[in-house]
Amino acid sequence: MLDLTTRIGALELKNPIMPASGTFSEELAEVFDLDLLGAHVTKTITREKRNGNPTPRVCEVQGSMLNSIGIPSKGLEAFKANIIPFYQKYNAPLVVSISAGSADEFARLCTDISVPGVAAIEVNISCPNIEEDGKAFAMRPSSTEAVMRKMRAATDLPLWAKLTPNTGETTEVAKAAEAAGADALVVCNTLLAMAIDIKTRRPKLGNLMGGLSGPAFKPIALRMAYQCAKSVSIPVIGCGGISTIEDAIEYLIAGAAAVQVGTATFIEPTIMARMIEDLKRYLSAQGLNSVRQLIGTVQDGEAADGLVFMEAAP
């Protein structure tokens, strides 16, 4: 019997495959049975209603995409009234992604979303801190620690900190989140990027810049997931460019306890269901009986200790 289960702090997931925030919603239930998934992760919500960024909000680049959606949200009350009840029909745990412009507002939102039906909170601290200089909380260890501490005091639910690749202090930010009480790290959000139409000379996104996601981004996110897994003892959830089971396995070997699949769902809406089947096939073919036999098994040798934490081009 294959054991696909994995543990993220207090939560046991029946398999390590879950969606990435922003690439998943109730509509996917029209395509496959969402209870196949290890967990459900909602699009980020804010307390207030928000419209999001101007269009175009998406463009493709070679083998990947850029987006600048801008966190449109129907607000907390609409979320509690409509979205939580929808997911309560499923057995998979519901992880709610939240965002706010200040540490105090993050903390208040944590309290207000800690309601029955919510199994964990993913905190999207890759969003701008509007009380400081607009840089994302997770770009720096100090702002990461400050916001995580306030949220830790505001809820008993597991807190998953979603980190940003737009930092030069990956391991310091990861350690700050852990020190402030994060239960897990999601590594990572999209990488700030740009594309320009050379005919019109206009940026291809309405918001000028946006986040890179998809296969081209995978090696960067994998490197960060590896660095984080090496530097903290809380679970790391790998996220970034995963579009095959081999990609997911790479993250598990790098030290991730589970993975989130995002952009790939846009290309193949049933991909997460297929990856769970492919995972079983892979384990059987390798003569393994548990996903846990893969996690953190990277053969990085003695040199790793000195190299892992460097953030300069070699």
Added chain:
Amino acid sequence: MSVFAMTENPNRPPAPHLHDVACRVKSNQPVNSDYRQLILEAPAEILSCAPGQFFHLLCPVSQAQKPYLRRPMSIYGYYPEKGELHFLYKVTGTGTAAMAGLQAGDRFTVLGPLGRGFDILPSWQKLLLVARGVGLATLAPLALQARQMGRQLTAICSARSPDFLMSLDYLRELGARVIPVTDEEGSSDTASVRALIEGLIADEGVDAVYTCGSNRLLELLQDIGKAHNIPGQIALEQQMACGLGMCQCCVRGFRRSGQIVHERVCREGPVFDIQEAIGC
């Protein structure tokens, strides 16, 4: 197609009903110098379509063309009786260039049908279609449904030149009165089309208008609709990523109750009330 197991869960929401199917290409031929028609062999489960709906197409990657995202495309025709799904398209970018390379016998994966299609309300007996360019492809299935419902149909088809007027014979076969207008002949400008429509309204009346493919025609029909109290619908476009309603990429603004609301073209649309629509 969903071939995955279902879990045991007595409370589970309705079963999945959308299909992502690798269809066999029957033909993929040019219809004029700009447009091509793709005919797919499609299973019955994806042919319960409504006029105005679309499919999300997984365009093939080749050495020359490397589309990454899927491309949404409105349905040109769906024929459950012969198991066919038709698309009419113009090669404008990477995705459509990739589609142009499809050969008979190739597999082409399509997700759908998606979105909300056109309405034909019981009181809408005399219908007017006003289409420009490839917008006609979107309105063609509506013409067929209008015929099946026994509605009276007039179609004003606008294009750059007579060569780019497509489907006129098809529309005539469906019993539509077809009025071609073109830039080349100087009959497609707003004033001329306005006079044409005002004439139709005065002579025999129009209960509802439908359009697709032109901002200019949208504004004209909004204007005429307000003046004569004639309802209408429009099929809109927007860049999409998921096509299902998850990603929030394809929003557009709409005028509703004195404010601008944002809706997803893939989910709340692509068909919208003509008075609420805002051109781009």
